[in-house]
Structures are given as structure tokens and as C-alpha cells.
Amino acid sequence: MESTHKSNMATPVLTETIDLAAKFPGRVTPDARPGYSGWMVAKEALVEVSTAIRDELGYDLLSNVTGVDYPEQSKLEVVYHVYKTTGGPALTFKTQTERVDPAEVPSLVSVWPGAELQEREAWDMFGIKFTGHPDLRRILMWEGFEGFPMRKDYKEPFHEEDNKPLKSRWPEGKHSYAEARNPYGDNIMFKPGFDPEKWTPTDPEEALYAALKKYKTEEKDGIKTDHIIVNMGPQHPSTHGVFRAVVVLDGETIVSLKPVMGYLHRNHEKIGERNTFLQNVPYTDRLDYFNSMYNAWPYALAVEKLMGLKVPERAEYIRVIMGELSRIQNHLILFGMLWNDLGAYFTPALYAFEERELILDIYEAVAGSRMMCNYQRFGGVVRDIDEANMKKIKDLVFERLPRKIEEFDRLLSENEIFVARMKGIGYLSPEDAVAYSVTGPTLRAAGIPYDIRRADPYGIYDRFEFDIPVRHNSDLLDRYLVRVDEIRQCLRILQQAVKQIPEGPFLAGKPQYQVRVPAGEVYGRVEAPKGELGFYVISTGKGNPYRYHIRTPSFINITSVEKMCVGTKIADFVTILGMVDIVLGELDR
Amino acid sequence: MSTNELNLPDFNIPSELDGKVAITTLDRVYNFGRRSSIWPMMFGLACCAIEMIAAQAARYDMARFGMEVMRPSPRQSDVMIVAGTVTKKMVPAIVRLYNQMPEPKYVVAMGACASGGGPFKEGYNVVAGIDKFLPVDVYVPGCPPTPQALVAGMIKLQEKIDKQSISKVRWYQKGGDSVEVAVPFLGPDLIDPRRIPEIKAKAAELATPSAQNAPEK
Amino acid sequence: MYGQGLIKGLSVTFSRFFESYTEDIRWLFKRYSKVEFHSSKDTRGTFTIQYPEERLIIPEEFRYVPFLVYDEGENGEKNIRCTSCGICAKACPPQCIWIVRTSDPVTGRPLPQPAEFYIDADICMNCGFCAEYCPFDAIKMDHDFEIASYTRNLLNKERLMKPASYYAGIRPKNNAREEAARAEKAAAKAAKP
Ligand code: SF4
Ligand code: SF4
Ligand code: SF4
Numbered sequence: 001m002e003s004t005h006k007s008n009m010a011t012p013v014l015t016e017t018i019d020l021a022a023k024f025p026g027r028v029t030p031d032a033r034p035g036y037s038g039w040m041v042a043k044e045a046l047v048e049v050s051t052a053i054r055d056e057l058g059y060d061l062l063s064n065v066t067g068v069d070y071p072e073q074s075k076l077e078v079v080y081h082v083y084k085t086t087g088g089p090a091l092t093f094k095t096q097t098e099r100v101d102p103a104e105v106p107s108l109v110s111v112w113p114g115a116e117l118q119e120r121e122a123w124d125m126f127g128i129k130f131t132g133h134p135d136l137r138r139i140l141m142w143e144g145f146e147g148f149p150m151r152k153d154y155k156e157p158f159h160e161e162d163n164k165p166l167k168s169r170w171p172e173g174k175h176s177y178a179e180a181r182n183p184y185g186d187n188i189m190f191k192p193g194f195d196p197e198k199w200t201p202t203d204p205e206e207a208l209y210a211a212l213k214k215y216k217t218e219e220k221d222g223i224k225t226d227h228i229i230v231n232m233g234p235q236h237p238s239t240h241g242v243f244r245a246v247v248v249l250d251g252e253t254i255v256s257l258k259p260v261m262g263y264l265h266r267n268h269e270k271i272g273e274r275n276t277f278l279q280n281v282p283y284t285d286r287l288d289y290f291n292s293m294y295n296a297w298p299y300a301l302a303v304e305k306l307m308g309l310k311v312p313e314r315a316e317y318i319r320v321i322m323g324e325l326s327r328i329q330n331h332l333i334l335f336g337m338l339w340n341d342l343g344a345y346f347t348p349a350l351y352a353f354e355e356r357e358l359i360l361d362i363y364e365a366v367a368g369s370r371m372m373c374n375y376q377r378f379g380g381v382v383r384d385i386d387e388a389n390m391k392k393i394k395d396l397v398f399e400r401l402p403r404k405i406e407e408f409d410r411l412l413s414e415n416e417i418f419v420a421r422m423k424g425i426g427y428l429s430p431e432d433a434v435a436y437s438v439t440g441p442t443l444r445a446a447g448i449p450y451d452i453r454r455a456d457p458y459g460i461y462d463r464f465e466f467d468i469p470v471r472h473n474s475d476l477l478d479r480y481l482v483r484v485d486e487i488r489q490c491l492r493i494l495q496q497a498v499k500q501i502p503e504g505p506f507l508a509g510k511p512q513y514q515v516r517v518p519a520g521e522v523y524g525r526v527e528a529p530k531g532e533l534g535f536y537v538i539s540t541g542k543g544n545p546y547r548y549h550i551r552t553p554s555f556i557n558i559t560s561v562e563k564m565c566v567g568t569k570i571a572d573f574v575t576i577l578g579m580v581d582i583v584l585g586e587l588d589r
Numbered sequence: 590m591s592t593n594e595l596n597l598p599d600f601n602i603p604s605e606l607d608g609k610v611a612i613t614t615l616d617r618v619y620n621f622g623r624r625s626s627i628w629p630m631m632f633g634l635a636c637c638a639i640e641m642i643a644a645q646a647a648r649y650d651m652a653r654f655g656m657e658v659m660r661p662s663p664r665q666s667d668v669m670i671v672a673g674t675v676t677k678k679m680v681p682a683i684v685r686l687y688n689q690m691p692e693p694k695y696v697v698a699m700g701a702c703a704s705g706g707g708p709f710k711e712g713y714n715v716v717a718g719i720d721k722f723l724p725v726d727v728y729v730p731g732c733p734p735t736p737q738a739l740v741a742g743m744i745k746l747q748e749k750i751d752k753q754s755i756s757k758v759r760w761y762q763k764g765g766d767s768v769e770v771a772v773p774f775l776g777p778d779l780i781d782p783r784r785i786p787e788i789k790a791k792a793a794e795l796a797t798p799s800a801q802n803a804p805e806k
Numbered sequence: 807m808y809g810q811g812l813i814k815g816l817s818v819t820f821s822r823f824f825e826s827y828t829e830d831i832r833w834l835f836k837r838y839s840k841v842e843f844h845s846s847k848d849t850r851g852t853f854t855i856q857y858p859e860e861r862l863i864i865p866e867e868f869r870y871v872p873f874l875v876y877d878e879g880e881n882g883e884k885n886i887r888c889t890s891c892g893i894c895a896k897a898c899p900p901q902c903i904w905i906v907r908t909s910d911p912v913t914g915r916p917l918p919q920p921a922e923f924y925i926d927a928d929i930c931m932n933c934g935f936c937a938e939y940c941p942f943d944a945i946k947m948d949h950d951f952e953i954a955s956y957t958r959n960l961l962n963k964e965r966l967m968k969p970a971s972y973y974a975g976i977r978p979k980n981n982a983r984e985e986a987a988r989a990e991k992a993a994a995k996a997a998k999p
Contacts, residue, residue, distance in 0.1 A: 141714065142678055146777040149713050156713040157778075164901055170892035171907035171916065178710065179717065183791055187677075187710075187717050188778045193796030196776065196785045204775050234682055237631050237661040241638070242679055263679040264635055267712030274711070279899035282933035283708065289636035347819060353646035354853050361845055365865035368947070371636060371733055374933045382938065383867065395847035411818040414811025513897040513939040585635055647853040648844075705928025705958055708900040718928065720958070729954040730927040731870060737857050738870075742954035744858065749956070 018057060018091065024049055031094060035520025035539075038079075038092030043105050046095050050111045053082060053091065061085050061450070062112035062437050064523065064534055064551040065119060067126035069151045074099045076128055079536065080108070081523055081551075085434055085448055087455035090523060097128070107133035114437025117259075117559050125150035125269075135211050140262035140588060142204040146191065149270055156270065157182050157189040163544045164275055212248055212256060227255055230570070234263045238341050238574040241584030245561075245573070252569045257562045261555075264588040272548035277303055277515050277539075278378070280548065285372040287552060288586040290333060293326040293363065294528045296376035299535045301458055302524030303378050306517050306539055309508050315380035316460045317501040321393060322363070322375065323526075324490040324497070328401065329359045330529035331483045334581050335412065338480070341578045342421055348411065355404050358396060365389050378515055379508030390498070397494040405487050413484065422477035426564040426576040430474065436560040440531025440553050442580060445482045446474035452527035459526075463500075464493045479579045514543060521547075530581050531557055550589055554582040619755045623667070623693065624655075624747040630666035631659035632686065634673025637700035637733040641672045644736035656743060663689040668746065670739075671723075674702040674709055675716040677779040684772045687723050692760035692768075695750075697742060698725045701732045708732065716779070722770060826851045866977050869934045869947030871927050871959075874966040875973050884967060887944035889918035894936035894945055902929035903936060923966060927959035943984050949976045 020028045020039045027045035031038045041049050053059050059082040068077040076099050081090045097103045107130035108115045119130045120139040127148035130136055137143060147154050158178040160166055179185050209229070218225050233244030242263035248256040268287065272280050284299050285292035297319060304311065311319075336352030339345075360370040366389050367373035367382070375381055385393070412418060428438070430446040443450055451468045453461040469485030471478035519541040525534035531553025538547035557580050564576050629651075633641060645651050645659060660666040663686045675683065687696070698719050701707035706717035719725060726749055729742035755761065759768070771782040780788065829851025833840050841860050844853055855862055876884040895903040906922040909915065936945045948968070953959065974981040 142775045144776065154713075156711060158711045158717075160711075164899075165896035166901050169898075169901055169904040170895040171890065171905065183795060184788060186721065186781075187706075187713075187715060188780075188788075189713075190777055190788065190792050192792060194777065194788070194792040196780055196788050199776060234679060235632055235661075235686060242634055262714075263676060263682075264674060265676055265678065265714045266635075266674050266709040267714055271709065271712055275899060278897070279935075282899050282931055282935070286636055286708070286931075289639055350647045351822070353643060353648070354849075357643070357646075357648050357853075358845070358847070358849070361865075364868055366867065368867040368869040368934055369932060370735060371639065372932065374935075392847075400847040407818055411815045415815045416808055416811050419811070511938065513893065513935065648855055649857060650854045653854070653856070701928050701930060705926065707929060708931040710900065710929055718958075727954055727956060728928070728958055730930075730959045731951060731953075732931040734954075735870075735951055737862065738951035738954065740857055741952040745954045745956075 020049070020053075020093070023052070028093075031092075035518070037521070038094060041093050041095045043095045043097055046106050047108065047111065049093070050080070050082075050108055053093070054111055057091070058084050058086070059091050060434050061439075062108070062114050063090065063439075063525070063532060064536060064549075065108075065115050065122065066536055066547075066549040066551075067122040067128050067150065068538065068547050069099070069126060071099065071152050076103045076105075076126060078105050078122060078128060081534070081536070082112075083456075085443075085450045085455075087450075089456060092523070101127065102129040103127060104129045104131050106131050107136075109133055112437065113435050114556060114559055117555060121555075124148070127151065137207050137211070138262075140265040142262070143207050144204050146189075149267070154270075156267075157184070157187050162274065163542075164279060208246060208258060208260065212246065212258060218250070225250065232573070233260075238578070240337065240578065240582060241587075243577075243582065243584055243587065245577070247565075247570060247573065249570060252571070254565045254568055254570060254573060257565050257573070259558050259561060261558075261588050264584045266585075266589065268550060268589040269548055273545055275545075276513075276543045277517055277545060278513055280545070281376060282372065282374040284550075285374055286585055287550065287589065288528065288530060288533075288554070288583045289371055290330050290583060291326045291529050292371055292373045293322040293367075293375060294526065295533065296374075297323060297459075298524040298526045298528075298533050299537070300376045300378055300524075301526065302522045302535045302537045303515070303517060305522045305524060306520050306537070307378060307515065308518075309379040311380055311459075312505045312508055313460075313502050314384070314504040315506045315508075317497050318381050318385055318506060319376070319459055320461070320464075320497050321385070321494060321501070322366075322373075322381075324494050325359050325362065325393070325396075327529040328487050328490050329356045330581075331487050332356060332408070334483065334578070335408065335480070338575065338578050339412070339418075341574045342418065348408075351408070351411070355401065358400070362389055362392055362396070365392070377507060377511070380506050382507070382511075384506045393494075394498055397491055397498060402491055405484070405491070409484060413481070419477060421572075421575060422480060423475060424473075425476045425568060425572050426479075426579065428474050428560055428564050432563055433474070433560065436563065437556050438531070438560050440527070440529075440557065440581070441482045441486065442479055442531070442557060442560075444469060445471045445478040447472040452525060452532060456525075458524075461493075464496050466492050476575055476579050517541070517545075525551070528553060530554055530583070530586070552586040552589065554580075554584075554587040555589070558582060558587065616754050620751050620753060624750040626655040626658075627668050627695070627743070627746070627750075628658045628660055628666045629656055630663055630669050630686070630690070631661040632669065632672075634671065634675065634679065635702065637672035637702065640733040640736055641670055641699065641739060644739045649736040649740055651740065651743065654740070654743060654747070663687070664691060666690060667693065668695040668697060669723075670697045670699050671703040671719045671725075672699040674707060675719050676714050677716055678714060678775065680716050680719075680722060680779065681772050681774060683719070684722050684770050688769050688772070693758065695726045695746060696723050697727045697729065697746060699729045699739060699742070700734055701730060704728045704730060722773065722781070724768070864949050864976075866979055868949055869932055869937070870951045871930055871932065871948055871953065871961070872925060872934075872936050872945050872966070873948045873968045874923060874945055874963065875943065875970050876967050877970045884969075886919060886963075886967065887942050887970075888920050888923065888940075889942055889944070890916075890920040890923075891918075891941065894940050897935045897939045899933055899935065900929045900931055902926040920963065923963040925961045925966060927953075927961050943988070946973055946977070 027042045029040050031040045061083045064081040075096045077096045079094050122128045124138045227248050227250050230247045234242040244260040246258045281296050284295040287295045332352040336349030339348040364370050367375040433443050433446040449468045449470045466489045469482050471482050517539040521538045523536045534551035536549040540546045698704040703719050709715045710717050727742050727746045773781045876886045890907045904924050905920050908917040908919045908921040934947050937947045
């Protein structure tokens, strides 16, 4: 079975239909709700079933874990999407629990360690307690925050109405500042009778340091050594934003590391569930703000799948062109910033920004904005690429970028200092990479040729000739080289795409600001420059998504950072983190 | 840099000395020095920060205004460009950083988020504008403001500095050495220490049955 | 040889450094026409645009905060195009538009004109949905980005209104297309009865 999949790599076929219900009678039933698919697993059997799914059926990559709240049925649901790294479609399974506190579900960290942060997120947002989870704390909000924000009955302090469009905006325009409506006059909320003077402050970090305590002291050769804890971030020049890592050090060597996040938690999902379907498109731009052209794609894919929309040819090509330009630009910035982290302050970054500016010029001319493109629509894109801009793109992909990539390669790749800082650092074994749900260039640098553009093609990627660059040492240098190769492959795709792009419409149907999306659930995913980006959307047939969850590569790839860092020097942590390529808008959402 | 910028318009400088001598006031010299070396803090919060970096990069090059020295340490910086969404979890750190900056210090709210909450204002973890905590000098709207817009905002800040007078500025007054802002802390929700009595009164009022029955608005 | 890669890299830096001088000499006599060159594929040397003296070429589709278009009447009156239909307010993702509709003082029936029109520029995400879905071409995205101020920016109707000629100036192609579509519609309407 294994080998047939390998040979099918280029064009994976929908493989055998798996009948989980027959395999686990009584414990697994098909999810029969209209519009839903997958399997409903009894929560008592969850660990057993998922172990079998991993070991017997070969679904080794846990892509997505998320909660869904069904207050009407008084149920909390956990949804899992698993994939094979050899390619093919997803296997979806779910488990339900009563909507009481504490709502308990067994943790799957023992089966797929990559579930760790995602389960913590589900706990934070939904209050689903994962029994057996090694370190179940709040992740995006702080310890001590009141309420589980993603539950349907949670109302934000500025809550006005459940769904947009809000009635107060028109025709009476009775709108006032949200501050005026809130009793506290600000975006805050307290239980009635709350007394801030009597309230005993609990340290939000207490649990975190408690979790690190086990690393604190050590007896070695009869000498008792004490480790020090270093907090890097949230304001640190090398963490690429407001990311924080708490590092336990033995001298200069990292003993343990905990990522702390949520400093940019902007409540994407909650806002997304209040928004109409279309209104979410500009919000997706703000996820991975380097790649706004790519971000809306999986969302559009998901919604188009529900709506049954066919995207016109030209629009498919435009999406590929814009998306691949975005990938080039993303990797270039990464290289520039990597050198900042290594101490070569700003020269390579300036070179990288130069190319980026030229690409952004195209975005600005076509989509209207340099960074927040808001370019995708359901069934196509908003605007055509006209002649002049097409010429600009051609100039870039045929002339300038190939030249500049080689220049970059010359500038950096063989530099001895660079190689010394990168070679053999941050090793992550292929087995670990898969277990930790790592995707993107990091996974490919570990020797696993998993790229969704080939493994589960979307759009029109199956028409282009390109290779998936793979390296096998799984260190920082390889992660860098994989990306260099990837840029070259991007150029190959681009060159084919701009040659082949047909004339024709660029949007299916008429532009509409309110779309009708049939009820159902869907998971759309793409190979974003940083890894697998997925959108899990549930529609109930109304104007707004019932559930809108984003599986972001930055968030899930960060799970593996501890594994990569332990045993290396603190100075290498900066580089390792840089090479994971996180972006905070996406990490915290 | 020519001396013309420093010259007071009312004095006639003989042509042979033009460009070599400037007649000016102390305020002008003082402000000229400060406006030409505004060091921003290297501190980005969200998407706007990328445009801030782009403004520092080759194409827009803020170095032309003496703003190229981005300092990661608040102790060495003059202006805090709040570039991005301010979240409740982050705001204690931002206020602390602000308190650590030496006088004279300025705050530029870059982008819709920092100015007034931006598109994420309705979120439960978002602070609706940094001006709820810090005194903001310049607001740059836009989402994100293009690098050029940021530079325009920084020029606006320079204009503001030009209008200040050394005898009146806050940091040379008695006692007013530096503005300390009380650092908010995280409880069940974000608590601003300056507003504790208010919160207490309001929460007590909400706890009385009459308030509970009354409609929210 | 150890150090070869280093030298290779430094040669790139050096040639860039050198280029920045040769290019500057090339542009010595026409300093202010190089913006276009630096936005093209051939750009070399100093990449900097000397804003505010030089400005980047703003493409037509560029969007900043929206504005309301009015047609200038013969006597200088401002005929606002907006009919207060409310589509922009409904489409706006962060819901930062709010409109007060005018009602006829006698009959109380709504009139096709807004009494008040607000956009909170501190919430607006410059997404352009309002301009995209307005059926009357009444709200458009501005090109003017130099609107930094010392206070917050709540834009009211007076501040939002800009003449149609301004719109035609910043977006000539779009304007021509819309004019043509409107003329066609008017012709179709005239031909009907
Ligand atoms: S204003 Fe817009 S671009 Fe800036 S941080 Fe907020 S959402 Fe991001
Ligand atoms: S601007 Fe356009 S969409 Fe908005 S109310 Fe006026 S006419 Fe309607
Ligand atoms: S640009 Fe977008 S956010 Fe701004 S007013 Fe228009 S629809 Fe609203």
C-alpha cells in the first residue's frame, strides 16, 4: 500500500473508502448530519481509534484539531482532520461531549504530539478539558481570564448584535461609539459585584513557571546546579513580533523551552463568526500579513466547495501567479531577516526588500494595496490583471527575479560564517516532524516530500511542471536551501503560468456582497509559503459562518521548536525560530 | 543640511556669510537638533510593523530624516511607533516600555488599530486605541498606512516638535520629569489601576437586582 | 578554500556599492525623473525615493480611506451621488460606516440623500468593499494618504465629500468605464417608453 502511494505522488487518486464503522462497531458511527461527513467516534474509544487510524490506516499527519459549540444540542464537539504524508484526501473524525463544566475529552497528544497546542487552544476557547494532556493551560488568553470566548453564548464587552450587518448603522444611523454602550466605558467586562480591591491577584504566569520547575535544579557529579530562566519577548528584536519564549538554561545550553503566545490574539475567529462570509476575506489578509495574496485562497476554496462554484480558468491562473509571487517574496524576506538574526544587520534585508517592493508594486497596481490585497472573491478574483501589469509580471519572472535569486544565492549560501552557524543546528528527525504536525519547508527539509500542491492538488497546480525540493539533513542549512530551491520552482511555475494564461472572465457570476452558502461543513487547505494553511468552515445556510476556524502553519509548527532547541545554545534559538518562519498575525490570530 | 532651515526669517545675513552663519533662537536650535534625530523604538506589534520596516528599508529610507536608528531598548529611543493592534495581553508591556523611555518622548499611533482599535475593535482581547493609556502625539490612519504615509506622519511629528518651546516643555518643569503611566494588569479582564474605584462602583451597581433587570443599553 | 564563499558574497555587496555611485552619476542631471526607473525591472543603484520631494507613482487602483463623490451643479452646488441606500454600510466588514437617511419633513418618506454620513477612519480597514458594491458610484477609495493628524479621525460628510472631477483625476480609467456604463443605462431608459 505504501509504495503505491509513493508512485501515485504526482496525481493522487481518491483511494480506498475506509469504513471505520465496520472496523469499530458500536464505537464509531458515520456522521449523518446533512452536509457533514466523516466519522463520529465515541469519546471513550477515541485514543484507541486514533491509534488505529495512525498505525493501521497510515494517516500519520494530524492537520487540524478544533472545537465546535452546539448549544442547542448541548454538545461540544472536537473535530480532527488527519492526512497521509504520502498524499490523498483527509480523514475527518469527531467526538462529542456533554456541554457541562468540565467537558472532558481524552487528549490525543500521546498519539500525535502535534495536538498539544491545538488542544490547549480548544481548552482556552471552548473550555474543553483534554484529559491526559501534559500541560493544559490557557494559550491565547491569559490564565485567570473569565469565560470561554468561542462558545456561542459568550458575548464580548463591545457586543452589539450576534451577526453583521448591524442594524444600528442604517437607515437611522443611531450608531454611537462602542465605548458609550459598555457600562464600563471601555472594552472590558466584569462579573457583577466584582471588587478589584478585594480581588487577590493571581499571577497569570504561575502555572507556566510551575510547569518549568521540574527543570530547575539538577545534581550532577555531586554538584547541585541551578538553571536560569530567561524570558525572551514579547518585545525582543529577534522574535519577529510579539512572541515570547521562556527558556530554561544550563549555562548557555537550552534545557527546556516553552512558547508563550497570544500577545497578538485579535479574535479572528470570533469576529469571523459574526461577519458575513464575504466580510471575512479582508480579515484573512491580516493573518499572515506577508502573504495576503495566499491567505484568502483556502477560504475561497472552502466556501466555493460549499457553494459548488466553478472558478473560471483565468481566475485560476491569476491566483497561481499572485500566490507564487507571494511565496517568492515571503522567502526573500525570511532570508533577509535571518541575516539580521545572525548579526549581519540589514544589508541582506535591504536587498530583499528591494525585490519585495517590486512585487508589492504589482499587488498595489492590481489589487489596490501593497499588503492587504483583499483580492480573492468566491468564484474568482476581484479584478483582472491588465496588459501593463502583465508586462510588469513578465519582466519580473523572466528577467529580474531569476537574476536576483542567483545574486542572493551568491551573496549568502556559501558564506562560511553562515554555513557554520547553520549546519547541523536545530535537527528534527523526520518522524518527529510528522508527529509534531510540522508542514511546509521545515518538513521538506527533513526529507519528506509533502507539498499539498502535489499531495492533494487544488486550483490548477496539477497542470504545471515543477519539482518539490527535498533535503535530508533536517538542519537549518537545509531549511534554508529548500527555500532557495523553492523560489526557483516558483519561477518555473510562474513562467509557465504567464505563458499559458487564457483570456476570459475572472469572476464567476455577478459580484455580490451577500452570498448564499448552503449548509454543511468543509475544510479547505493550501500549501501556503509557511506550510499548510487550512480553513474549517461550517455553514448553516444563513449569512454568516457558524464556525470559522483557521489552521495556521505558524501556530502548529511552533510546537516543534522545543524539540529542535533542546541541547543547542541560546544564540541558536534565535536562528531556529527564524527558520520556522513564524508570523504573529497567524500564530495568534 | 543648509543653515537656511535654522535661520530666523527676520534677520538679513550678508551675502558673503550666507550659508556659513545662522541667526536663530535657542528654541530653534534645540528643536532642530531633536527633530533631526528622532530615534524610534524597534518595536512592532502586527501588520503595520512590516510597513514600518519597509519605511526603514531602501526605498523610503527614513534615515533621510535622522530616524534610521531603531533601538530595541526603550532607554535609547525618543519615539514609540505603536505599529499594530494593541491587545489586552500586550498592553501592560507596552505601558512599561513607555515608562522606561527617557524624556522627551513621543508616541505615534500607526494605523487604524493603534489609533482606535481598527478592524478588530470589537474583539474581546483588543484595546480600542493606545490613547486609552498613552498620550498620542500623531495619529496615522490607514490599514496599513503605506510607508509614505508613515513618513508623512513622522514629518507631522517634526512639525509638532518645531512648535515646542524649551522654556515650556514638560520635562524641564519642576517635578514633571517624566510621565509615568500606571501599568495595567490582567485580572478577569484588563484592569486599569487608575480606574479601580470606577470599576468597583459600576460592578456593585450592576450587582443590584434593579440593574440586572434593566436593559443593557 | 576557506573564505571563498565570504569573498563571493562580499563581491556582490561591493558591486552593489559601486553601482550606487555609477548610477548616481548617470542621474546627476535628471534627478527627479528616476522614480519610474526605480519602479521598473531595471532598477539599480540607490533605490531610494526622496519622499516628500519625489513621490512614487500611485497606481489607479490604490486605495486609502474612502470618500464620497459629488457632482458639481451649475451654480456650484454639491449634488451628492449617494442615495443612502445603505449597501456600503451593510457590506463594510468592520461596520465603520453609519448613515442617517433623510426623510421628507412632510410625508416622512425617505429621500434619496444622506442627512449624515460617517466613516470612522480609525476602524476602516481600507478594504474597498464600500466602493466595490455601491450601485451609484457614490463612494470611492481615495489616493490621498497624507492625512496624519493630531487627533482621532472620525470623518463626517463634509470631510468625506470630494468633487467628481477629483475622482476623474485620480482614477481616469475607472471613471471613463463607469461614465460609459451610466450613459448606456440612461440611453436604455430613454429608449424604453
Ligand atoms: S491597522 Fe490594519 S494593517 Fe495595521 S495592524 Fe491593524 S489590521 Fe494590521
Ligand atoms: S455610498 Fe453608495 S452604497 Fe453607500 S449608501 Fe450611498 S449610494 Fe448606497
Ligand atoms: S474601505 Fe472597507 S472598512 Fe473602510 S469604509 Fe469601506 S467597506 Fe468599510
